[in-house]
Amino acid sequence: MNIADYNGVWVFAEQRGGELQKVSLEILGEGRKIADKLGVKLTALLLGDNVKALIEDLGTHGADEVLVVESELLKNYTTDGYTKVICDLARERKPGILFIGATFIGRDLGPRVAARLSTGLTADCTGLDVEGEHGDLLATRPAFGGNLMATIACPDHRPQMATIRPGVFTKLPKSEAEFVTEIVEVNLVDSDIRTKIIEIVKENKDIVDIGEANIIVSGGRGVSTKENFELLDELAEVLGGTVAGSRAAIDNGWIDKAYQVGQTGKTVRPNIYIACGISGAIQHVAGMQDADMIIAINKDAGAPIMKIADYAIVGDVAKVLPEMISQAKAMKDAE
Template sequence: MNIAEYNGVWVFAEQRNGELQKVSLEILGEGRRLADELGVKLTAVLLGNNVACLADILGEHGADEILVAEHEELENYTTDGYTKVLCDLANERKPGILFIGATFIGRDLGPRVAARLSTGLTADCTSLEVDVTNGDLLATRPAFGGNLMATIACPNHRPQMATVRPGVFSKLTEKKENYNIEKVDVHLEASDIRTTVLEVVKANKDIVDIGEAKVIVAGGRGVGSKENFELLQELATTLGGVVGASRGAVDKGWVERDYQVGQTGKTVRPTIYIACGISGAIQHVAGMQESDMIIAINKDESAPIMKVADYAIVGDLNKVIPEMINKLKESAETEEPLVCRI
């Protein structure tokens, strides 16, 4: 492999049912920074059927170039179909770096593409840097159960690949105006795909995306029971927010996994994060430490979460939270709601 032939930063732009996934736009924001440091182009790769209308969004969010690959066999995601098209493009155009979102689709697609391209893959990254002297990607991810952060490089193979966790990076705030859209030829037959999508059935659940929430009231094992989460829900409703949970609470069945925050859950960046009965294990903190304001409520003043918090309240959450709710309601009746002022 002649590494000198490979350059440019690529982002797989994941879409589902014609809607771009926010993680792709977040990666474009970070990819823009890395591409500028390396002095190379940032390319978004969009796969699907009748999805060309999404290309402008990718350009406005940082891409210099958008490659649009449309085919009827790409209507629904299949590992075989998407892998073949993405690998064909990578072999032809030789990107130096390829990023994929660490979603259900990305975690399936990334390893298959890496194996077919005979390169490495760093999964679930939370930080990305580049060595401008040689173009090496320095991808950082939690390791050993989240007890330390490992920075991984792949100096001898290209493209360098990484899957990136949703919610870790921010989208560009200013729209980019100059970009190029190119429709590429897709060589794909039905026989290339070993599986057939018979039907797509969506779960009939009203799930709130905690990654978009401005206020999150999260509970851990210290909450004590599923019934006690109703108190957290009341506080969240008063603040106009949503309820989250640590893995401990989810494992006990008190809260659905969709609301789990942490290394094995979702990464969130709310304006206010209230941690109730959460010890503050590094696996959980990794998913919420970028919150603008962290308020911790815990009986144990020496709990790790208290050191992370901007405001640490030592006490029984069953007494503290009702008092907070009363004060918030009083504030709302007399003046601008407290959460707006914060």
């Protein structure tokens, strides 16, 4: 492998049912910074069937070039189909870096592409940079159960690959910068795909995306009971916010895994984050520390969460929350 032959930053633009996934635009925003540091082109790779309507979003959010591959065989995601197309293009065009979102699809696709291209993959990254001298990608991710942050490089193989956790980076504002679109023909036939999709059944859950919430009321082990956790629902409803939880709350069955905040959950950036009975372990803090305002409620005045909070309330969640709910209702009624 002649590493000098590889250049450019590619972002896999994930879409589902013709709807572009938010993480794709987030990665484009960070990919723009990486591409500019390296002085190379940023390319969005869009696969699907009848997805040309998504091109403009990619071009106006940072991409210099959008490569579009359309086929009926790419309408629904399959590991074989998407892997073959991406690998064929990567071998032909030799990108230096390939980013994929760490979604359900990305976590399946990334390792398969990396294995087939005989390169490395840093999974579930929360930080990206490039090394100055050789331009190697520096991908940072949680390690050892989230107790350490590891920065990993892949200096001897290309493309350098990473999957990026949703919600970590912010998308760029829309730009009027010019971009190029290329429709790419690929050789993909039925026999390339070993699985057949018979039916797609979506789970009937009314799940709110906590990554988009402006106010989050989050609970941890210190909430103590499911009954106490219901107080969080009441406060969130009064404030017009959303309930979330730490890993302990999910493990205790108080709230669905989709609402977990932290390194093994989601990264959030609300205007207000109310941490109820949460100690402030590094794994949780990594997912919410960029909130504009942090309000912590904890019996332990020395808990780590109290040190990073803008407002720290020392007390029992079961006693503090009813008073907060009462005051919030009174303020709402006075409006």
